[in-house]
Amino acid sequence: MPTLPEPKPTAPAxxxxxxxxxxxxxxxxxxxxxxxxxxxxxDTPVPHHGTAPPVxxxxxxxxxxxxxxxxxxxxxxxxxxxxxxxxxxxxxLASGHADPTVCAIIFGAPAGxxxxxxxxxxxxxxSQPDEHHHHYNGTVYQDQRHTHTSTRGVWAKTNxxx
Numbered sequence: 001m002p003t004l005p006e007p008k009p010t011a012p013a014x015x016x017x018x019x020x021x022x023x024x025x026x027x028x029x030x031x032x033x034x035x036x037x038x039x040x041x042x043d044t045p046v047p048h049h050g051t052a053p054p055v056x057x058x059x060x061x062x063x064x065x066x067x068x069x070x071x072x073x074x075x076x077x078x079x080x081x082x083x084x085x086x087x088x089x090x091x092x093l094a095s096g097h098a099d100p101t102v103c104a105i106i107f108g109a110p111a112g113x114x115x116x117x118x119x120x121x122x123x124x125x126x127s128q129p130d131e132h133h134h135h136y137n138g139t140v141y142q143d144q145r146h147t148h149t150s151t152r153g154v155w156a157k158t159n160x161x162x
Contacts, residue, residue: 084107084110084111085107087107088103088107
């Protein structure tokens with residue numbers, strides 16, 4: 001007797017065959033999305049400086065060094081004021097009958113002393129002359145000339161003499 005090939009089923013398997021097809025489509029879409037690049041890294045060296053204007057960074061706005069110093073000093077003074085005031089409030093609250101004038105003198109004296117000392121140090125730094133260093137490469141010629149100028153008369157005539 002001749003051997004016949006196995007018959008192929010013409011009907012889908014029992015259950016929901018369309019879900020299997022949807023799962024295959026979903027897996028194919030995921031594989032396709034994984035192959036598509038989502039970012040690019042450019043490893044070419046960047047110039048150290050260029051012609052682009054500076055971009056403001058998040059945080060404090062760009063200011064001069066003096067403005068930054070003044071701003072920092074004001075913020076620090078505000079924090080110090082809160083700390084001293086909080087300590088004074090706690091002392092007056094802890095002792096139900098503390099004299100506010102005495103507390104103001106006790107807690108205000110250190111702040112005044114620190115302020116006076118900081119001003120004294122600042123004035124001492126300002127009184128010192130600036131230190132200048134000049135470095136020259138090559139031959140240096142120093143030419144010191146003194147010019148004496150004399151302007152006299154209604155019709156001014158200037159005579160420069162060396």
